[in-house]
Amino acid sequence: MLRDHERIAREMSDPGLVRLHRKLERLSSVLTVMNTGAHPDDEKNGLLAALRFGLGMRVVVACSTRGEGGQNAIGTERGAALGVVRTGEMVAAAQVLDADVVWLGHGPDDPVHDFGFSKNGDDTLARWGEDRIVERLVRTYREERPDIVIPTFLDVPGQHGHHRAMTRAAEAAVMAAADPDVYPHHFDEGLKPWCVAKLYLPAWSGGGSTYDDEVPPPETTLEVNAGPVDMATGVPFARIGEWSRAAHRTQGMGVWLEAPTQTWPLHLRLGRLSPDGKETDIRDGLRACVGSLASLEGMSAAAADHLVRAQHSIASAQAAFPHREAILKAALHAAEAVENAIGTMPDEMRHVVEHRLRRKLRELDAVILEAHGVHARAWAEPTEVVPGGKVIVSAALMTSDEDAWAKPTAIPALAVSHGSVSRGIHNFDLAVSVDAKLTNPYPACHRALGGNGELALTIGTEIGGRVVHTMVDLEEPLRIVPEPQITIEPRAVIIRLFEIPSSIEAQMLARSASGVPVLAGPEGWHARTAGDHIFIEPPPDVKAGLYAFNGTWNGAAVFRGTSIAYPHIGRTTFFEPETLKILALDLTLPECTTVGYVSGGSDRVGDWLKAMGFDVTELEPLDLQGDLARFSTIVIGTLAFSTRTELAAASEHLRRYVEAGGHLVTLYQKPSEGWNASTTPPRPIEIGSPSVRWRVTNPDAPVNVLSADHPLLAGPNVIGDDDWAGWDKERGIYFASDWDDAYVPLMTVGDTGEKPLSGGLISATIGRGRHTHVALVLHHQLDRLVPGAFRLLANLMQPTSSFLGGAQD
Known part of the structure; x- marks a missing residue:
């Protein structure tokens, strides 16, 4: 349940007149546009804002994965948990755009998932299954029935392999969706072939700080221009797009546009141009509004008359804004005319037309209720309930209409046992069946018109002899969660083979x-x-390896619930089977080491250093302005210069720390966010851009050690081939591309067919101290309990004194 200040913030951001205008805008068009992408944040938000708010089109975002293989700039969630966060971010971004979302991938256990960065579309399609992803897109086209499809990216070298795969699949699915001989099992489920009228490719380059399209974009056949500003807010559509992109905070999205674009160039890939070969409007050649459906070949005269009347009433309702009584009258007439059109149209027209009019009726009901002054807020208490549990759902109807009503709309596992009304609040007692399925943290879709989740509310009333109703989602979704639940801390224990403890203790x-x-x-x-x-006694002859202890309770698996709470997506809990893992390895720690760690909020390196046995002090950026001599080694965490802007002020102090004898270790950083190549590191280091050219995506890519006797590789753990084995996801990202002569590269590594990169691990003697820069994804390998990552990290923690007498740079 939302807290008071959260409710206040939501109400402040949702003024009634803007809400009414948004609902009226939907009536302008009967067209659906679908934007396809591979990850949450791939959508072209500014363009979609123009199409939805400027032209009134229904917008659907088709996203193939949950983004679980990406980075996280705001927290420590990885893998499946990050997929939950980014699913929530995609929903939040879509809500800004009043858009639907359909996911083609079902989470990290599905073949269609985000397995990390790919440089090859063929490899992506092979891993996803080309037929699988095309079939899911065909199904999506047949279910959502888009008139226009727009992939965000081009299928060209230099682009993310996932993006290339989705664009290729999007085009293949257009042809397949219209073919009655392709995937005929869809028709047993009530679907029918669907013909997408137009497929546009972006006529902009996908290059930039991340990607590097090697082929110029296709020629522009159309520029979308919906006007200078959004009528409801007075804000340029491109800026509204950034409101939406700002929901993707884990990816650092959302920027202020001082001079936002008003046009978006597109290339018509499939579809017919006008006789002169030109388009002036994305709607050219399409029946764009209710009234235009009247002239369709085969439409009955009676239905055509009703459609024309409906269009006239829609125009009157929109022109009457903000006068609610006039809007209400016109919208009621429009709804009656649309219903009459549905009742009198020929059966052969229904597949092409009826779904558009059915949606228009839902949109008209939303307008009627808003104009009539019926608005609702709904919530459940508690928001998490176990099978067999009970929950109370409430709806506060903010209206003077005493006949307005509310009722729960729930999955079959939720049964309403009692309902009551008190001071305008409708309360319902619900019981959850004992065999209820747990809530899927990766929902299949999100609907802009409501009805999402396990439970929603339908509100309605009778106005002018017409029963009108709409769906209201809960403030926070109701989730059916597992029982029992336990939490073991720590979840992983590191033990060194030469000092096996007699007993390992954890708390539960x-x-x-x-x-x-x-x-x-x-x-x-x-x-x-x-x-x-919990007390665990290891055997006397423990061998190196990973040992797992799975929790059960009365014979049933137990789950760990990890809270996920961010202001931009709200609260949820991620559940996974609880397991205590013990990693036994040949690990030696350097002597006389005290570590100061500055977290960027996106890794758990500090925790892992403590688990290894290091003396670690967590530092805030302002602490770096003080006396640092007590630390032999200071580590700046992953992306810390991006997320902790105050770190920039400490750069000079850190340089003096190094020159005085300290060892500074910087984990990978973004080149354009908080990192100044000349002033951030103790000596100049340029981080490569675009990043697609400066990362190694194959986690098994062969590593060539350039200086095996360098102290960072020679001890106290001798780093050999085994330490580079078993890595996950990728080798590294944001490799250094150029550096001061003081730095020495210690290794090279590269993807197949590419020149090996030498900027993944570089180190320099500076004054009496040392700076080591690491672009390897050590934090991810630590989370995956890869032994070599712990051994290498231990070496990187060496104080400068360990280098005396050893090989030098």
Whole structure:
């Protein structure tokens, strides 16, 4: 349930007149445009804002993955948990645009998932399954029935392989969706072939700081221009697009546009141009409004008359803004005319027309209720409930209409047992069946007109003899969550082979009605619980490896619930089976090491250093202005210069720390966000851009060590081939492209067919100290418990004194 200040903020951002104008805008068009992309944040938000708010078109974003393989600039969520965050961000971005979202991938366990950066569309299609992704797009076209499809990216070298794959699939699916012989099993489900009228490719380059399109964009056949500003807010559409993009905070999206564009160039790839070969409007050649459907060949005279009348009433309702009574009268006439048109049209016209008019009726009902002054807010308490539990759902109807009503619309597993009204608030008691399925954290879609989640509210009333109703989503979605739940801390323990402890202790917090938790581990290991403590006794002959202890409760698997809470997406909980992992490895820590760690908020390196046994102090950027001599090594976390802008002021102080004998280690940073090549590092380091040219995406790419006897590679752990094995996702990103002569590259690595990069691990003696810059994705390997990453990190923590007498730069 939202807190008071959260409700106040939502109300402030949703003024009634803007809300009414937005609902009237929808009536302008019967067209649907679909924007296809591979990840949350791939959508072309400014263009979509122009199409939705300027032209009134329905907007659908078709997204193939949840973005679970991407980076996270604001938190430590990785993999499946990051997919939950980015799913929420995509929904938040779509809500700004009043857009629907349809996902083609079902989460990290689905073949169609974000497996990390790819440089090759063929490789992506092979991993996803080309037929699989095309079939899902064909199904989406047949379900959503877009008139226009616009991929965001081009299928050209230098572009992300996922983007290339989606653009290729989007075009293939256009032809397949119209073919009755392709995927005929769809028709058993009630779908029919669908002909997309137009497919546009972007006539802009996808190059920039990340990508590097090697082929120029196709010629512009159309420039979309919906006018200088949005009528409801007076804001340029491109800026509204940035309002939407700002929801993708994990990816650092959202910028202020001082001189925003008013046009978006497109290239008509499939579809017919006018006889002169030119388009002036994206709607050219299409029946764009309700009234234009009247002239369709085969439309009955009676239906055509009703459609013309409906269009006249729609225009009257829009022209009457902001006068609610006049809007209400005209909208009621429009709804009656649309219903009459549906009732009198020939059956052969229904597949092409009826879905447009059915949606228009829903949109008209929303206008009628808004003009009549019926508005609602709905919530559930609690927002998380286990199977067999109970929940109260409430709706506050803000209206003077005493006949207005509300009722729950829920999945079958939720049964309404009682309803009451108190001081204008409608309350309903709901019971959750004991065999209810858990809420899927990766929903299949999001609908702009409401009805999302396990539970929503339908509100309505009778106005002018017409029963009107609309859907209202809960302030926070209701989630059916697992029971029992336990939390084990720490979740992973690092033990060194030469000092195996006799007992390993962890703590357990449990949430369950009854029962005793049990941890089942490998043979020879003994685990027992005593209260909220877990004691694990390893065997005397522990070998290097990863050992897992899975939790059960009365024979059932137990789950860990991790809170996810960000202001831009709200609150949820990510559940996964709880497991305690123990990594045993040959690991030696350097002596006389005290570490100061500055987190960028996007990794857990500081926690892993502590788990390894280092003396670690978490530092705030302002701490770096003080006495740093007590630290032998200072580590600046991943993306910290991007997320902690105050770090820039500490650069000079850090340089003096290095020159005085300290060891500064900087993990990978973005080149354009907080990193100044000349002033941020102790000596100049240029980070490569665009990043597609300065990353190694193959986690198994062969590593060529240039200086095996360098102290950072020679001890206290001798880094060999085994330490580069078993890496996950990729080798590194944001490699250095140029550096001061003081730095020495320690390795090269590259993707197949590309020149190896040498800027992944560089180090320099500076004054009496040292600076080491690391573009390897160590933080991800640590989270994946890759042994070599721990051994390399231990070496990187060496104080400068360890270098005396050893090989030097």
